[in-house]
Amino acid sequence: MMRAAVPLLILAAALAAPAQHRDRNPFSAPADFQEGLRLYRLNCGVCHGMEGKSGRGARLAVRKHRHGNSDAELFRIIQNGVSGTEMPGLWMDEDSIWRILLAVRSFEVNAGEACVATPGDASAGRQLYAAQGCAGCHTIGPEGGRLGPDLSAVGLSFSREQLRTALAKPSQDIGARYRTVVVRQGGKAFRGVLLNEDAYSVHLLDTSENLRSFLKSEVDAVEKPGSSLMPAYDGLSEADMDHLLAYLCTLRGAGQGGASQ
Numbered sequence: 001m002m003r004a005a006v007p008l009l010i011l012a013a014a015l016a017a018p019a020q021h022r023d024r025n026p027f028s029a030p031a032d033f034q035e036g037l038r039l040y041r042l043n044c045g046v047c048h049g050m051e052g053k054s055g056r057g058a059r060l061a062v063r064k065h066r067h068g069n070s071d072a073e074l075f076r077i078i079q080n081g082v083s084g085t086e087m088p089g090l091w092m093d094e095d096s097i098w099r100i101l102l103a104v105r106s107f108e109v110n111a112g113e114a115c116v117a118t119p120g121d122a123s124a125g126r127q128l129y130a131a132q133g134c135a136g137c138h139t140i141g142p143e144g145g146r147l148g149p150d151l152s153a154v155g156l157s158f159s160r161e162q163l164r165t166a167l168a169k170p171s172q173d174i175g176a177r178y179r180t181v182v183v184r185q186g187g188k189a190f191r192g193v194l195l196n197e198d199a200y201s202v203h204l205l206d207t208s209e210n211l212r213s214f215l216k217s218e219v220d221a222v223e224k225p226g227s228s229l230m231p232a233y234d235g236l237s238e239a240d241m242d243h244l245l246a247y248l249c250t251l252r253g254a255g256q257g258g259a260s261q
């Protein structure tokens, strides 16, 4: 899937381009932004969504990226990719990468208001999180299930309203990495998150976190219902919803907020 970086080519590119090891984006003009957005849609939209909102691994419409937030860090991520993941390095001149970064920055602006922990009681929310079985599918810190995204830093990445929508209408905006798939074989239905699929095979993580692989020639049907594996928590009382949201807002990465269960 991923091509390994070829150091010689990178070196050649570095020599060919004018020396510009900048720490800050040298571009800001509207025309550069438009060009960056065009390049983004061509090269990145398929995985991150045209507005940066879905992600095979990373939502870009957030206020804080997991791998770093400075211009220099983001430049490096876009140029080199993230090894061991689907995120490829971008084989492109430095100016184009800086322009693409303008587009990424514009998504951050749309990420919404900072998550606020009031109203609601975060410690009551933490108990609800346990009682509702959220940890069966989500990790916070090292603990929990792996079917859904890691929630250790959701309080940084999402506004309160975005979190409310994620809980009440989970099927509204599903990251490409969390697509539901149902494989039917001999009267049985295997439901889970789609991991990979090609012309001959399909691989999923089922709801008990078993990795299952099927040859398409041996199954009756492969269905993608377009709904999330996460149940909709739209029946919670307004007070309970507030508590849960308050708790999620405190989750701001390693060692902070309610990061230990």
Ligand code: HEC
Pocket: 040, 043, 044, 045, 046, 047, 048, 056, 057, 058, 059, 060, 064, 065, 066, 067, 068, 074, 077, 078, 082, 085, 086, 087, 088, 090, 100, 104
């Ligand atoms: C084949 C799919 C794919 C393509 C194409 C792709 N990305 Fe990614 N990107 C990913 C994945 C998956 C991750 C998450 C890696 C991880 O798990 O750490 C990621 C991570 C990132 C991150 C870090 C996010 C964070 O939270 O720190 C940035 C920034 C990013 N991508 C920008 C881009 C840009 C800009 C482009 C286009 C030039 C692009 N990506 C193209 C899949 C892709």
Ligand code: HEC
Pocket: 129, 132, 133, 134, 135, 136, 137, 138, 147, 148, 149, 151, 154, 163, 166, 167, 170, 171, 173, 174, 175, 178, 193, 228, 229, 230, 231, 233, 244
């Ligand atoms: C059966 C598994 C399952 C359960 C139980 C579950 N979730 Fe999820 N959750 C998912 C999956 C899969 C996704 C990703 C797809 C989507 O966005 O709907 C998700 C997405 C989310 C998101 C969006 C995060 C992001 O990075 O996109 C939040 C927030 C969230 N869940 C919180 C909760 C909370 C709080 C509970 C308990 C009240 C809960 N979930 C229960 C599976 C689950």
